[in-house]
Amino acid sequence: MKLAEALALRADAARRVEQLRARITGSARFQEGETPAEDAAALLAEAGAVLDELESLIRRINRTNAATPLGDGTLTDALARRDVLRLRHSVVTAAASAAAGEGQRGYRQLRSELKMLSALPVAELRAEADDVARQLREVDTAVQRTNWEADLLD
Incomplete structure (x- = not known):
């Protein structure tokens, strides 16, 4: 994978985390007798997986940037x-x-x-x-x- 591709994936992952954060906060509380729009616990788990992927990408990008001559x-x-x-x-x-x-x-x-x-x-x-x-x-x-x-x- 080229560095530019990893940078695009990093940007996508960051956007995805922000979208999940908004969805989690929107579903974290609900009125008694109602059902939440989405399962906040599942969204939180999904956000955790995306954040792990984001961390890995950032580490690899930083290593590549530091080792690439320019x-x-x-x-x-x-x-x-x-x-x-x-x-x-x-x-x-x-x-x-x-x-x-x-x-x-x-x-x-x-x-x-x-x-x-x-x-x-x-x-x-x-x-x-x-x-x-x-x-x-x-x-x-x-x-x-x-x-x-x-x-x-x-």
Whole structure:
């Protein structure tokens, strides 16, 4: 099985656990004289089995990520880089938007009102955000390619 397939199975299992959790909480109590919509104990047992499967998948995915070379490091290193690039892009674009006054009134109604000035170089921040976005795309593409090439470890 390829790593990408395991990642898809992990996402499916996580969704399944969330669906089961909702069904369990909906059937855990019922009014006297009524029957619950579903057997909460059976749903709980099913959730336990799905959680065991999810744990196994996560362990294998993590082992594979740590052992799979990518660039100068491992797939785990690339994932950390991608996460930080996403955060960096978010911070830089938020700073540029705030400095540009986006979402704020951009004009003075009266001459007596104070003029708002930018404390940051908007154009430079936008250029930096574009560069970070490019780096993020490159890392993400490499990660996705590796996910489809790497075999899942036991």
